[in-house]
Amino acid sequence: xxxxxxxxxxxxxxxxxxxxxxxxxxxxxxxxxxxxxxxxxxxxxxxxxxxxxxxxxxxxxxxxxxxxxxxxxxxxxxxxxxxxxxxxxxxxxxxxxxxxxxxxxxxxxxxxxxxxxxxxxxxxxxxxxxxxxxxxxxxxxxxxxxxxxxxxxxxxxxxxxxxxxxxxxxxxxxxxxxxxxxxxxxxxxxxxxxxxxxxxxxxxxxxxxxxxxxxxxxxxxxxxxxxxxxxxxxxxxxxxxxxxxxxxxxxxxxxxxxxxxxxxxxxxxxxxxxxxxxxxxxxxxxxxxxxxxxxxxxxxxxxxxxxxxxxxxxxxxxxxxxxxxxxxxxxxxxxxxxxxxxxxxxxxxxxxxxxxxxxxxxxxxxxxxxxxxxxxxxxxxxxxxxxxxxxxxxxxxxxxxxxxxxxxxxxxxxxxxxxxxxxxxxxxxxxxxxxxxxxxxxxxxxxxxxxxxxxxxxxxxxxxxxxxxxxxxxxxxxxxxxxxxxxx
Numbered sequence: 170x171x172x173x174x175x176x177x178x179x180x181x182x183x184x185x186x187x188x189x190x191x192x193x194x195x196x197x198x199x200x201x202x203x204x205x206x207x208x209x210x211x212x213x214x215x216x217x218x219x220x221x222x223x224x225x226x227x228x229x230x231x232x233x234x235x236x237x238x239x240x241x242x243x244x245x246x247x248x249x250x251x252x253x254x255x256x257x258x259x260x261x262x263x264x265x266x267x268x269x270x271x272x273x274x275x276x277x278x279x280x281x282x283x284x285x286x287x288x289x290x291x292x293x294x295x296x297x298x299x300x301x302x303x304x305x306x307x308x309x310x311x312x313x314x315x316x317x318x319x320x321x322x323x324x325x326x327x328x329x330x331x332x333x334x335x336x337x338x339x340x341x342x343x344x345x346x347x348x349x350x351x352x353x354x355x356x357x358x359x360x361x362x363x364x365x366x367x368x369x370x371x372x373x374x375x376x377x378x379x380x381x382x383x384x385x386x387x388x389x390x391x392x393x394x395x396x397x398x399x400x401x402x403x404x405x406x407x408x409x410x411x412x413x414x415x416x417x418x419x420x421x422x423x424x425x426x427x428x429x430x431x432x433x434x435x436x437x438x439x440x441x442x443x444x445x446x447x448x449x450x451x452x453x454x455x456x457x458x459x460x461x462x463x464x465x466x467x468x469x470x471x472x473x474x475x476x477x478x479x480x481x482x483x484x485x486x487x488x489x490x491x492x493x494x495x496x497x498x499x500x501x502x503x504x505x506x507x508x509x510x511x512x513x514x515x516x517x518x519x520x521x522x523x524x525x526x527x528x529x530x531x532x533x534x535x536x537x538x539x540x541x542x543x544x545x546x547x548x549x550x551x552x553x554x555x556x557x558x559x560x561x562x563x564x565x566x567x568x569x570x571x572x573x574x575x576x577x578x579x580x581x582x583x584x585x586x587x588x589x590x591x592x593x594x595x596x597x598x599x600x601x602x603x604x605x606x607x608x609x610x611x612x613x614x615x616x617x618x619x620x621x622x623x624x625x626x627x628x629x630x631x632x633x634x635x636x637x638x639x640x641x642x643x644x645x646x647x648x649x650x651x652x653x654x655x656x657x
Contacts, residue, residue, distance in 0.1 A: 188437050190326035194333050195430045198345055199423075199495045201337045208422030209282060210342055212414060215407040216276065217269075217292045222399030224265030225300050227392020228258050229307035235388065236311025246379045248368060251308060253384040262300040269293035280414065284342075291346045298353035305360040312367040321359045328352040394533045398540055405544035405570075409551050413563060416555050425563055427495050427503040432510035435483070438475050439518040442468075443525045450529035465526050465582065466592045469519065470636055473596040476518040477603055478628040483511045484607045486621035502560060508611065509564030512604060516571035523578035526586070535581050543574030595635035603628040 199207055232254050239247045273289035309317050329352035336344030414422045446468060453461040483490060487507040492500035520543075527536035547570035554562030582588050603624065610620050633641060 185437065185441050186323035187326035188441065190323070190330045192430070192434065192437075194326075194330045196494055197330070197333050197337065199427050199430075199499065202341070202423075204420040204423030204498060205418075206342060206423070207426055208410075208414060208419030208424075209284060209288070210345060211410050211422050211426040212280060212282075212419075213285065213288045213292055213342070213346070215403065215410055216289070217296055219400070219403045219407045220265060220269065221296055221299060222396065222403045224261055224268075224296070225258070225303060225396075226261060226389060227395040227399070228254065228261065228388055229303040230395045231388035231392045232258075232304050232307035233311045235384070236308050237313070240312065243379075249379045250384060251364075251368070253379070253381045254304060254308070254388065256381075257385055257388070258301060258304040262297045265300065266293040266297040269296060280411070282419070288342055288346060291343060291350075295346055295350050295353065298350055298357075302353045302356050302360065305357065305364065309360050309364055309367075312364065314363050314367065317360065317363045321356050324359060325352045325356045328355050394537045398533075398537045401537070401541045401544045405547045408548050409563060409566075412551055413555060413560075417559050421502075421560055424499060424503040425506060425560060427491065427499045428507040428510050428560075428564075431487070431491060431494070431503070431507045432483070432514040433517075435476050435479050435511060435514040436518055436521065439472055439521040442472075443521050446522070446525055446529075450526060454530055461530070461586060462588050465522075465586065465588045466590075467637065467640055468522050468526075469579075469593045470596045471640065472518050472522050473593075473600055474629075474632045474636060476515050477596075477600040477632055478625040480511045480515045480600075481603045481607050481628050482621045482625035484508045484604075484621075485610055485616045485624060486618055487511070488616065489618060506560045506564045509561070510567055513564070513567040513571040515600065515604075516568070516575040519575040520571065520578055523575065523582055526582055527578070530586055532581075532585055535585065536578075539574060539578045539581060542577060543570050546570040546573050592637075596632060599628065599631045599635055602631075 198210065202210065235250060235254070236247070239250050243250075269289055270293045273286045273293075276289055277283060277286035306318060306321070309321075329348050332348030332351045333345055336348050338344075340347065410422050410425070413425060450461060450464055450468075453464045485508075488500055488504040491504040491507060495503065520540075524536050524540070527533065527539070547566055550566035550569055551563060554566050556562075558565070579588075579590060583590050606624055606627075610616065610624065633644075636644070
């Protein structure tokens with residue numbers, strides 16, 4: 170338990186630092202580029218992400234599972250296992266890089282943007298370094314070096330931010346991609362050194378009869394649902410941006426990129442908490458269904474307690490927030506769609522916890538089915554709404570798809586794990602009332618810092634009352650109010 174708590178705390182801290190640096194980097198990029206070039210960058214970014222999800226075949230996740238397993242059951246074959254996985258990952262990364270090099274011109278013609286060709290060529294190098302780095306991270310995680318993972322993630326994000334500040338002014342988009350390559354290259358030795366140290370104490374008396382074919386088959390068998398999930402999630406995001414570029418232009422993609430990044434600030438906490446939540450829930454499931462049920466219910470209530478007030482605030486304060494953070498160029502169109510996307514982010518926060526719950530329970534295929542259904546809805550609604558409503562149509566499509574994903578996911582969790590959603594209904598009801606109030610205030614023009622802060626404060630108080638008694642005590646025990654301290 171002490172190792173779990175320490176690893177969870179380190180992972181949470183590293184996730185928060187890396188995500189904060191990532192948000193800062195997105196702000197730097199948006200301020201350094203005009204909406205058109207930012208839209209071009211968004212296309213490159215998501216094409217590379219989709220390509221990476223396809224090319225890596227889920228080997229990083231398989232590396233975590235297999236290294237952890239072999240470390241205990243077949244330590245004499247661990248070096249052989251890592252050698253095979255490393256060779257396989259280099260082969261996949263090389264193939265992916267070559268595909269991007271060859272496909273740079275066709276992709277540029279498809280998007281009707283000549284500037285994309287050199288960016289895709291440079292992106293081939295980024296794809297190669299990122300895939301190798303992902304496998305190294307997976308192996309380190311399998312060795313249970315959680316502190317290393319957290320540290321490397323934070324350092325990589327900070328390096329990417331610093332390199333962007335240096336390279337963006339003179340090189341533009343090339344500098345942004347170059348900064349990511351620099352960060353990935355820095356992470357290689359940071360992961361490699363502790364991995365070598367961990368291997369140095371592992372006995373090695375031979376390959377234990379382990380063949381390359383056996384390892385590759387086992388890795389692919391483990392990674393299939395992970396690959397499919399990555400394809401549907403990144404594929405949906407890629408399609409939305411690509412379709413928006415063709416229908417409304419790259420400026421619209423730039424505005425949507427800023428709005429999406431701003432709305433996803435709500436996901437910082439759920440995504441960070443999901444890292445320690447998954448292994449903790451796995452142990453609770455092993456102890457019994459009642460313990461797991463209580464943990465899931467509490468996690469959902471605490472998620473709404475953190476996300477619902479922030480969403481209510483950002484929905485009414487989107488314009489001043491976007492103006493202060495991203496600049497005047499995005500304060501109009503981007504702010505309007507941000508007010509819509511924060512509602513989608515609230516449902517996505519629930520989706521994060523649902524996905525973690527299903528993975529911890531071994532229901533990965535159920536999680537994939539939920540995610541796939543949501544992405545199909547997103548694509549269909551985007552095609553139906555964008556031609557007539559532009560950016561607003563994308564926002565509505567995102568909200569509807571996120572709502573469907575969260576709703577179906579919660580239903581699956583209830584059916585498969587017996588989670589009593591009645592204990593979460595109060596928190597969901599408060600969130601709904603908060604959103605209705607935000608919509609009414611937005612309709613009459615009562616937006617800005619003051620209405621947003623007042624509404625968020627009311628939602629916080631109401632959500633706090635919907636928490637279980639022990640959850641309220643847990644929160645109060647960690648809050649120091651002016652003039653007195655609540656003791657643990």
